[in-house]
Amino acid sequence: xxxxxxxxxxxxxxxxxxxxxxxxxxxxxxxxxxxxxxxxxxxxxxxxxxxxxxxxxxxxxxxxxxxxxxxxxxxxxxxxxxxxxxxxxxxxxxxxxxxxxxxxxxxxxxxxxxxxxxxxxxxxxxxxxxxxxxxxxxxxxxxxxxxxxxxxxxxxxxxxxxxxxxxxxxxxxxxxxxxxxxxxxxxxxxxxxxxxxxxxxxxxxxxxxxxxxxxxxxxxxxxxxxxxxxxxxxxxxxxxxxxxxxxxxxxxxxxxxxxxxxxxxxxxxxxxxxxxxxxxxxxxxx
Ligand code: NAD
Numbered sequence: 001x002x003x004x005x006x007x008x009x010x011x012x013x014x015x016x017x018x019x020x021x022x023x024x025x026x027x028x029x030x031x032x033x034x035x036x037x038x039x040x041x042x043x044x045x046x047x048x049x050x051x052x053x054x055x056x057x058x059x060x061x062x063x064x065x066x067x068x069x070x071x072x073x074x075x076x077x078x079x080x081x082x083x084x085x086x087x088x089x090x091x092x093x094x095x096x097x098x099x100x101x102x103x104x105x106x107x108x109x110x111x112x113x114x115x116x117x118x119x120x121x122x123x124x125x126x127x128x129x130x131x132x133x134x135x136x137x138x139x140x141x142x143x144x145x146x147x148x149x150x151x152x153x154x155x156x157x158x159x160x161x162x163x164x165x166x167x168x169x170x171x172x173x174x175x176x177x178x179x180x181x182x183x184x185x186x187x188x189x190x191x192x193x194x195x196x197x198x199x200x201x202x203x204x205x206x207x208x209x210x211x212x213x214x215x216x217x218x219x220x221x222x223x224x225x226x227x228x229x230x231x232x233x234x235x236x237x238x239x240x241x242x243x244x245x246x247x248x249x250x251x252x253x254x255x256x257x258x259x260x261x262x263x264x265x266x267x268x269x270x271x272x273x274x275x276x277x278x279x280x281x282x283x284x285x286x
Contacts, residue, residue: 007258009152011265015272037282038067039097045075086116097281123277146177148269156229156258161186169212211246227257
C-alpha cells in the first residue's frame, strides 16, 4: 500500500527556483558594479566522484554567469605547493571565493590546507574561523549541504519548534552543522554516529530524521514514526553504477510524511546554496 500523503521533497525544483533568483542577482551585479562573481576551484588528483562534483559545480556556475577558474593539480602535489597556491589566490582581488574539493589524496592534510584559505573567501564554511563563528551562533557563511537539508525540512514544516530530530552522522561537513541548524530552529536534536546503540529505537521517536552516513539503505521502514520527515544525504554508487542513499526510499515513503529522494533531493540544493555563497562572497568584496 502506498502512503499517498507522503510528500516528495523535490530538491531539483527548489534548486531551480533558487537559481532563477541568483541569475538575476548576478545580472544586477554586472550591470550596477561591473562585478562578475569568480571562484577558484582546487582539485587534486583523479578521485572519480570529485571529478563529477567539480564538473557539476562548473556547469551550474557557468549557467549563472559565475566565472570559475579550475586548478587541477597532480596527486603528487605537496602540502607546501598547495598552501602556496591558496595564499596566492587569497591575495587575488578579482577572485572572490576559493573552494578546495575534498577529499584530498591521503598524502595531504586537509585541515592544514583549509586553514590557509582566507575566511572571507571560504564558501564551504570549513575554515577554522568560519566554523567557530558558525557554532558560536554568529555565522559568516552557512554550510551548503546543511542549508539544503534545512530548506527541505522547512518545506515539510516551517515551524519545527519542539520536534524531535535525529541526525545520523557527526562530520564537520554535514552531520554536526545540520544538528546546529535544526537546534537553532528550536528542534530537540540527537546526534547519532557509528558508536550509537539502538539507533532503531531513537529513530522511532524522531519527527525528523536526517541521515548522512554513506551507509546504503541503513534507515529501515520499521524505524520510522508514521508521518515523520526523512532527509537522505547519503550518496552511494552501487556495483552496477546506480546512485542510492542511506534510506530505502520506496519502502519508507509508505510510512513517512515527507521524504527526499536520492538523486534529486539534497544534492541539487547543495550546489544551489554553494552558488548562493559564491554570489554573497562577491557582494562582500564591494
Ligand atoms: P563521513 O564519512 O565524514 O561521516 C559519516 C558519519 O556517519 C560519521 O559520523 C559516522 O560516525 C556515521 N556513520 C557511519 N555509519 C554509520 C552507521 N552504520 N550508524 C550510525 N552512524 C554511522 O561522511 P560525510 O562527509 O558526512 O558524508 C556522509 C554521506 O553524505 C556520504 O554518503 C556523502 O557522499 C554524502 N554527502 C552528500 C552530499 C550532498 O550534497 N547530497 C554532500 C556531502 C556528503
